Amino acid sequence: MNPSQGLLGSIWHHSIQSIRGLRYKASARKYPTVFVDDVVLDKPRYGFRKERQPLLSQSVTDSVFPAEEIRKLYIEQDKPVPIKFRSRSDKIARRNLEKYADEIASGEAHFKLGQKQVYLPKARIALLRSNAKHTPYQAKFLVPRNFNKLDLRDYLWHVYGLRALNITVQLLHAKFERSMTDMGRYRGPQYKKMTIDMEEPFVWPQLPAEAKSFSETIENQTDIIEIKNSLGSDKDKQTNAFDGLYKKPVLPNKFITKSFKQEAEKKMNKYNETVTLKSNKDLVNQFLGY
Amino acid sequence: MLPINRIGLRSFHNSVICRNSLFGEFTKRTDPVADFKPKEVTEVDSESDKKVRPKDDQDLQAFYRKEMEQKQISDAKFITPLKRELFQLNVDKNGFFKNHDIVTKDSKPYKISLTEKEIDILEPTIFLKSLRLKGSMKKATIVNRFVRGLNVKNAINQLHFNPKKMSTELEKLLKQGLEQSRELNMNEDKLYIQSLWVGSDGDWQKRLDPKGRGRMGMIRHRYVHLKCILKGDLTKKRLAYERQLKDSFKKPKMGLNNQPLNFSNVPFYKW
Numbered sequence: 001m002n003p004s005q006g007l008l009g010s011i012w013h014h015s016i017q018s019i020r021g022l023r024y025k026a027s028a029r030k031y032p033t034v035f036v037d038d039v040v041l042d043k044p045r046y047g048f049r050k051e052r053q054p055l056l057s058q059s060v061t062d063s064v065f066p067a068e069e070i071r072k073l074y075i076e077q078d079k080p081v082p083i084k085f086r087s088r089s090d091k092i093a094r095r096n097l098e099k100y101a102d103e104i105a106s107g108e109a110h111f112k113l114g115q116k117q118v119y120l121p122k123a124r125i126a127l128l129r130s131n132a133k134h135t136p137y138q139a140k141f142l143v144p145r146n147f148n149k150l151d152l153r154d155y156l157w158h159v160y161g162l163r164a165l166n167i168t169v170q171l172l173h174a175k176f177e178r179s180m181t182d183m184g185r186y187r188g189p190q191y192k193k194m195t196i197d198m199e200e201p202f203v204w205p206q207l208p209a210e211a212k213s214f215s216e217t218i219e220n221q222t223d224i225i226e227i228k229n230s231l232g233s234d235k236d237k238q239t240n241a242f243d244g245l246y247k248k249p250v251l252p253n254k255f256i257t258k259s260f261k262q263e264a265e266k267k268m269n270k271y272n273e274t275v276t277l278k279s280n281k282d283l284v285n286q287f288l289g290y
Numbered sequence: 291m292l293p294i295n296r297i298g299l300r301s302f303h304n305s306v307i308c309r310n311s312l313f314g315e316f317t318k319r320t321d322p323v324a325d326f327k328p329k330e331v332t333e334v335d336s337e338s339d340k341k342v343r344p345k346d347d348q349d350l351q352a353f354y355r356k357e358m359e360q361k362q363i364s365d366a367k368f369i370t371p372l373k374r375e376l377f378q379l380n381v382d383k384n385g386f387f388k389n390h391d392i393v394t395k396d397s398k399p400y401k402i403s404l405t406e407k408e409i410d411i412l413e414p415t416i417f418l419k420s421l422r423l424k425g426s427m428k429k430a431t432i433v434n435r436f437v438r439g440l441n442v443k444n445a446i447n448q449l450h451f452n453p454k455k456m457s458t459e460l461e462k463l464l465k466q467g468l469e470q471s472r473e474l475n476m477n478e479d480k481l482y483i484q485s486l487w488v489g490s491d492g493d494w495q496k497r498l499d500p501k502g503r504g505r506m507g508m509i510r511h512r513y514v515h516l517k518c519i520l521k522g523d524l525t526k527k528r529l530a531y532e533r534q535l536k537d538s539f540k541k542p543k544m545g546l547n548n549q550p551l552n553f554s555n556v557p558f559y560k561w
Contacts, residue, residue, distance in 0.1 A: 230422070231491070231492065243343055249354060249355055250466075251358050252471075254363050254415050255417035256363055256368065261368065
């Protein structure tokens with residue numbers, strides 16, 4: 001409301017403005033004036049909340065088992081300890097860690113050993129070449145599908161004396177395979193891989209330069225077979241398989257009709273005969289001294 | 291027998307206690323991470339150099355070359371050396387081959403007369419064959435008629451922007467021809483398509499096309515090849531000369547035949 005207009009004026013003004021006639025037509029002239037500078041675009045959505053003091057528990061940052069320290073801080077400042085920090089799990093964790101360090105230092109197993117006695121393990125465990133994502137402190141194994149993490153940990157410990165500090169499992173599906181007889185596709189059995197963390201690094205030796213992948217050889221072989229079994233003009237096809245072993249030079253040909261070929265070959269044979277006959281005669285003459 | 295609390299203890303395990311070795315004093319201890327060095331590039335190169343690649347194997351390449359030379363269709367296999375020599379002398383003399391012309395060899399005159407087929411094989415020419423192409427003769431012929439007789443480079447240019455499949459195939463074929471012309475030291479700008487044709491490549495497949503009401507159609511999978519003869523400047527010059535020669539021997543054109551009338555012409559009216 002404009003204060004200079006007074007009460008009556010304002011009432012009158014309001015009543016006039018609020019009642020719109022049947023034929024009211026909004027026009028730009030009647031719009032309320034708004035100045036661009038007064039308008040705040042994109043009002044801030046922060047800063048209006050009450051800012052609180054950081055929690056006491058947040059002040060402890062550099063600790064493996066922080067609950068103990070946090071509890072202490074709350075008690076010192078006469079504040080109730082949050083339920084989260086009241087349990088004694090920290091103490092247990094610390095005890096476990098100490099035990100773990102002790103076991104490693106003394107050369108004992110760092111875990112509870114399995115009870116089942118296996119004298120001749122028949123599991124096939126294969127160490128795989130590591131991928132780019134793995135560190136030297138990781139190793140990957142192909143394991144039987146009935147293996148679990150505990151099994152592998154026990155196996156590595158008993159057979160190789162290798163500590164698996166952490167184990168992750170990858171259960172992978174096999175590739176689709178197509179059979180020759182029908183249009184269907186089938187998956188082979190799943191396979192299981194496990195990645196362990198180790199105390200000490202291990203790096204696979206490099207592959208020899210001449211080692212080639214199996215698939216590359218297969219591709220080359222199929223290429224050759226395709227050409228051998230090819231039909232029609234494809235018999236002259238060139239291939240780069242096996243590093244260009246089967247690639248033959250292409251020499252420019254001339255066109256010759258079948259009839260002319262027969263005719264010309266006859267003439268050439270006759271010519272060759274006369275040439276050889278002449279040379280033989282020359283040899284005989286030379287021998288006889290004519 | 292180990293005491294129960296020592297089960298699982300491994301004296302050979304490489305832990306803090308047994309830092310020395312995995313197998314006691316027999317093995318030398320190494321640090322794989324520190325010792326790891328990627329192989330130098332030069333070393334790899336020198337190793338691969340020792341192994342002979344098929345491309346650089348001279349014996350193999352010579353063997354293949356001999357094999358292909360035996361298969362090659364060249365004029366030397368069908369024309370006697372004297373004819374070839376005289377042909378070359380004729381070409382050197384006239385700039386192209388003039389039939390029935392006299393050339394001197396060893397200060398002796400020789401008149402050389404060759405048949406059309408002999409000239410065809412003696413003149414520089416390239417015969418090209420495509421691989422097995424999926425398509426029909428009808429489809430290929432449309433493209434063939436489009437470029438037949440054109441200059442090879444011009445034809446390649448036209449075919450490159452033609453959206454037909456056969457155009458692409460023919461373009462590849464003609465490019466091979468250009469490559470071969472470079473080997474033969476022919477002028478590739480003057481190369482032209484003397485003839486171009488399509489043929490069945492055989493072993494066409496058939497497939498059933500099921501229709502309604504128990505009927506069947508037959509889908510035929512056609513395979514063709516393209517064949518092409520390229521010729522050069524020498525042929526064009528010869529043909530132009532021969533046409534000119536033929537024209538010069540022609541009788542002059544007359545409106546009426548210059549010969550007696552074949553009916554009796556009497557100076558009086560007959561009825």
